[in-house]
Amino acid sequence: MKFAYYPGCSLKGTALEYEKSLIKVCKDIDIELLEIEDWNCCGATPAHQVNKYLAIALPARNIIKAEKMGLSLVTPCAACFSRIRFASHYLKDNRWREILLSVLGEEYAGNLESKHLLQIFIEEQIQQKIKEKILKPLSGLKVACYYGCLLLRPPEVASFDDPEHPTAMETLVHLLGGEVVEWNFYNECCGASFALSNPQAMENLVYKILLDATFSGANCFMVACPLCHSNLDTRQVQVNKHFKKHFSLPVFYFTQLVGLALGYPPKELGLYSHLTNPMGVLER
Amino acid sequence: MPGIGVFVCWCGSNIASTVDVERVVEEVSKLRDVSFVTHYKYMCSSPGQNIIKEAIQNSKLEGVVVAACSPRMHELTFRKAAKEAGLNPYLLEMANIREQCSWVHSDKKIATEKAIQLIRMSVAKVTKNLPLEEIKVSVIHRALVIGGGIAGIQSALDLAEAGIETLLLERTPSIGGHMAQLDETFPTLDCSQCILTPKMVSVAQNPHITLHTYSELEKVDGFVGNFRVTIKHKARFVDEKKCTGCGLCQQKCPTQIPAEFDEGIGKRKAIYIPFPQAVPNIPVIDKEHCIWFKKGKCRVCEKVCPAGAINYEQQDEYITEEVGAIIVATGYRLMPKNVYGEYGYGRFKDVINGLEFERMLSASGPTSGKVLRPSDGKEPKVVVFIQCAGSRDPRKGVPYCSRICCMYTAKHSMLLKHKCPGVKAIVFYIDIRAGGKGYEEFVRRAEEEEGATFIRGRVSRIYQKGNKLIVKGVDTLTGSQLEVEADLVVLATAIMPQEDAKELAQKLGISYDEYGFFTEAHPKLRPVETSKAGVFLAGCAQAPKDIPDVVAQASGAASKVLALFSNKELVREPIIAKVDEVNCVGCFACEKSCPAQAITRKEIRDKSGNLIKEVAKVEPGVCQGCGACVVTCRGGCIRLEGFSDEQLFAEVNVL
Numbered sequence: 021m022k023f024a025y026y027p028g029c030s031l032k033g034t035a036l037e038y039e040k041s042l043i044k045v046c047k048d049i050d051i052e053l054l055e056i057e058d059w060n061c062c063g064a065t066p067a068h069q070v071n072k073y074l075a076i077a078l079p080a081r082n083i084i085k086a087e088k089m090g091l092s093l094v095t096p097c098a099a100c101f102s103r104i105r106f107a108s109h110y111l112k113d114n115r116w117r118e119i120l121l122s123v124l125g126e127e128y129a130g131n132l133e134s135k136h137l138l139q140i141f142i143e144e145q146i147q148q149k150i151k152e153k154i155l156k157p158l159s160g161l162k163v164a165c166y167y168g169c170l171l172l173r174p175p176e177v178a179s180f181d182d183p184e185h186p187t188a189m190e191t192l193v194h195l196l197g198g199e200v201v202e203w204n205f206y207n208e209c210c211g212a213s214f215a216l217s218n219p220q221a222m223e224n225l226v227y228k229i230l231l232d233a234t235f236s237g238a239n240c241f242m243v244a245c246p247l248c249h250s251n252l253d254t255r256q257v258q259v260n261k262h263f264k265k266h267f268s269l270p271v272f273y274f275t276q277l278v279g280l281a282l283g284y285p286p287k288e289l290g291l292y293s294h295l296t297n298p299m300g301v302l303e304r
Numbered sequence: 305m306p307g308i309g310v311f312v313c314w315c316g317s318n319i320a321s322t323v324d325v326e327r328v329v330e331e332v333s334k335l336r337d338v339s340f341v342t343h344y345k346y347m348c349s350s351p352g353q354n355i356i357k358e359a360i361q362n363s364k365l366e367g368v369v370v371a372a373c374s375p376r377m378h379e380l381t382f383r384k385a386a387k388e389a390g391l392n393p394y395l396l397e398m399a400n401i402r403e404q405c406s407w408v409h410s411d412k413k414i415a416t417e418k419a420i421q422l423i424r425m426s427v428a429k430v431t432k433n434l435p436l437e438e439i440k441v442s443v444i445h446r447a448l449v450i451g452g453g454i455a456g457i458q459s460a461l462d463l464a465e466a467g468i469e470t471l472l473l474e475r476t477p478s479i480g481g482h483m484a485q486l487d488e489t490f491p492t493l494d495c496s497q498c499i500l501t502p503k504m505v506s507v508a509q510n511p512h513i514t515l516h517t518y519s520e521l522e523k524v525d526g527f528v529g530n531f532r533v534t535i536k537h538k539a540r541f542v543d544e545k546k547c548t549g550c551g552l553c554q555q556k557c558p559t560q561i562p563a564e565f566d567e568g569i570g571k572r573k574a575i576y577i578p579f580p581q582a583v584p585n586i587p588v589i590d591k592e593h594c595i596w597f598k599k600g601k602c603r604v605c606e607k608v609c610p611a612g613a614i615n616y617e618q619q620d621e622y623i624t625e626e627v628g629a630i631i632v633a634t635g636y637r638l639m640p641k642n643v644y645g646e647y648g649y650g651r652f653k654d655v656i657n658g659l660e661f662e663r664m665l666s667a668s669g670p671t672s673g674k675v676l677r678p679s680d681g682k683e684p685k686v687v688v689f690i691q692c693a694g695s696r697d698p699r700k701g702v703p704y705c706s707r708i709c710c711m712y713t714a715k716h717s718m719l720l721k722h723k724c725p726g727v728k729a730i731v732f733y734i735d736i737r738a739g740g741k742g743y744e745e746f747v748r749r750a751e752e753e754e755g756a757t758f759i760r761g762r763v764s765r766i767y768q769k770g771n772k773l774i775v776k777g778v779d780t781l782t783g784s785q786l787e788v789e790a791d792l793v794v795l796a797t798a799i800m801p802q803e804d805a806k807e808l809a810q811k812l813g814i815s816y817d818e819y820g821f822f823t824e825a826h827p828k829l830r831p832v833e834t835s836k837a838g839v840f841l842a843g844c845a846q847a848p849k850d851i852p853d854v855v856a857q858a859s860g861a862a863s864k865v866l867a868l869f870s871n872k873e874l875v876r877e878p879i880i881a882k883v884d885e886v887n888c889v890g891c892f893a894c895e896k897s898c899p900a901q902a903i904t905r906k907e908i909r910d911k912s913g914n915l916i917k918e919v920a921k922v923e924p925g926v927c928q929g930c931g932a933c934v935v936t937c938r939g940g941c942i943r944l945e946g947f948s949d950e951q952l953f954a955e956v957n958v959l
Contacts, residue, residue: 184645204767
């Protein structure tokens with residue numbers, strides 16, 4: 021399967037290990053990713069606070085580039101996914117389309133399919149591929165699947181699974197031989213956008229997520245978004261200090277867990293760059 | 305055709321203030337075929353009608369045009385007058401100079417010109433009109449009621465009381481419907497079973513009612529007064545004539561599965577009578593779960609049956625009946641479980657719906673009337689009720705209001721308080737809609753006397769914490785978010801049409817709305833009729849409603865059937881399609897275009913009986929005169945009586 025790949029800026033910065041792991045894993049299971057040439061920022065999240073046209077025009081440019089490649093667009097970042105889906109949604113509206121295309125000076129047929137990488141991983145055929153190549157099933161991992169908000173909402177834009185009770189990640193964890201933990205806060209807000217402006221609000225939200233996951237018996241998280249990751253992974257120290265707790269729940273990208281199951285050593289999947297050390301959980 | 309009379313109505317000032325009636329009269333009198341013109345203030349009044357009658361007789365009129373309101377309003381009135389004066393009523397036409405002229409224009413000069421044009425058109429048409437005779441069809445005085453809930457039961461009993469032979473069709477093993485599942489009913493808190501079961505028994509005992517349970521409607525042919533229905537008797541695997549209803553079989557059957565009647569809270573056997581008061585009191589073998597049908601072993605029920613009534617070889621049976629009218633009372637279902645992922649209904653055992661709660665409350669229910677958490681069987685301390693769980697939510701559920709939830713939730717909170725002293729009942733609502741006799745007082749009682757807490761706001765999420773359910777919501781009166789630790793959550797899920805409602809509507813040829821509720825002929829003035837003559841509606845199959853409204857509508861439907869049956873034969877307007885059999889080539893494109901399924905096939909044979917060709921035939925009792933076939937016919941071989949090409953061309957050509 022071949023896709024036009026839109027990495028987004030996080031995967032070239034704070035989430036290098038996400039890209040590192042996904043490139044390895046995708047190669048193994050015959051997902052060919054062709055990076056869109058000269059891609060630009062998708063605008064998440066500041067653009068739509070500033071200018072509604074800019075917020076759509078930025079991802080629209082990438083969409084048009086992908087369409088020219090004749091491939092469906094795939095992105096591993098939930099925030100990019102959301103902006104891209106929004107832009108495709110607006111491009112279906114003739115009034116928006118006219119304005120956007122005249123600003124961009126481009127043509128667009130309007131047929132581009134855009135997906136999140138996770139959706140590709142749970143396609144029948146890819147699941148089969150993964151199954152064939154599993155070397156080290158993830159036994160011992162009790163995974164709390166965390167979807168966050170942008171992957172699912174708003175449902176008419178995202179069209180990803182059941183927005184209130186999604187099961188895509190759970191399907192993948194089962195496939196990898198891990199244990200899925202039944203918990204409650206799989207699609208609650210983690211407060212990432214308040215990280216700088218109101219850290220207290222963010223800490224409260226992260227605390228609730230950590231508490232419920234721990235309470236439900238999870239020993240790690242699985243995520244599909246660099247923003248979820250950075251918030252859950254890097255804020256645990258802060259939350260522990262503030263609430264006088266000792267949370268230590270490593271946060272994995274789904275591609276890292278697939279990589280582990282396929283037998284890659286943790287180092288090759290960038291697992292040493294996480295702030296909440298995953299090695300303890302992995303050794304168990 | 306000379307000798308046409310034109311009668312121009314003022315309609316008080318309705319027409320005369322915008323149309324110069326006198327000038328109209330002056331212009332119209334110049335028309336070639338017009339021999340008589342007059343005007344009057346109210347043509348529809350008795351003196352007005354007399355003017356027409358006298359003119360028909362004295363001036364020997366051969367056609368009449370009344371220029372007044374819409375034909376929907378008074379065509380019948382004037383045609384009756386024409387008939388009384390000895391003129392074929394179909395030689396009268398109306399020119400609508402009110403709704404289509406005076407009411408929609410303000411410039412008197414232009415409106416007057418338009419009125420003249422409209423009358424000229426009608427005059428041109430009426431010169432081509434032919435006398436038509438009313439169609440008479442016989443009526444079979446038997447009725448079919450589909451659905452054995454309270455609506456169907458009430459209709460059947462009313463009909464039977466009037467001596468009408470009635471077939472009552474029910475697809476489950478027993479009549480009773482949802483009402484049989486309820487505990488007590490609002491606003492009087494009388495026991496549902498106590499008021500329903502006597503009616504069920506009356507149905508069984510009434511000599512005029514033939515009960516067909518565990519049966520479905522297979523096919524409907526025919527038209528008002530003359531329907532032919534095919535009923536499928538699903539195999540019960542129990543001989544209805546031999547069974548005594550002793551219940552031994554269901555005691556001994558080894559298979560246990562969740563009982564539909566108890567909404568899955570209780571269990572039933574593979575051979576079962578759905579509930580103790582079932583009518584008829586005859587069990588059914590559920591083939592899907594029966595060990596004998598699945599594995600070829602067991603036959604315990606056969607061994608224990610003292611009457612030898614078990615018959616594993618029984619087959620589905622099809623019977624055909626003839627009826628003159630049909631009442632559709634197929635009821636509702638509740639919204640499926642998976643609509644609100646955030647409420648965890650279907651995942652969290654202690655999140656249940658209103659009917660499940662109702663079964664818990666019922667003294668004869670699976671918990672013997674005790675309110676117990678399905679997860680651990682303990683009595684709850686805090687119960688949260690969520691109204692509008694699906695109703696009034698265009699995004700996820702349905703946009704309409706289910707109408708009964710406000711009332712039954714108030715009832716639930718009250719009954720809960722009675723059964724579990726000290727329990728906290730919290731109701732989340734959007735608005736309280738308690739429009740009904742004694743309803744507002746009832747809700748007040750729940751709140752003020754029984755102490756239920758009503759919170760205006762919606763619940764965003766329910767999640768599990770230990771053995772509690774955390775209900776997160778908003779109180780929109782104080783503008784604050786709140787979290788309630790609940791032991792049990794009851795969702796007032798939306799009422800929806802039966803899953804196969806659309807299929808049934810298509811079988812019957814009646815219309816339905818975007819959700820699948822059957823559509824009444826007029827939302828205000830014809831609430832129990834359908835667009836198809838002879839088919840009537842009762843109960844929630846038409847729209848959500850409570851028991852009093854259902855019963856009223858069911859009696860209304862029965863009285864409509866009785867009015868229909870008061871005739872030996874029916875008189876129908878002759879405005880129907882006619883096939884030119886000589887030119888028809890039998891392509892039957894018309895057959896597909898007919899929404900009323902009025903077109904059948906007719907064989908044309910020569911003297912010695914050899915088939916010459918097949919042509920289309922319009923069933924006069926069924927045809928609604930819509931004209932769809934007329935425009936479909938490529939050969940122009942179908943004509944709509946009263947609206948023939950000649951008539952319409954004549955009208956258009958004088959413009």
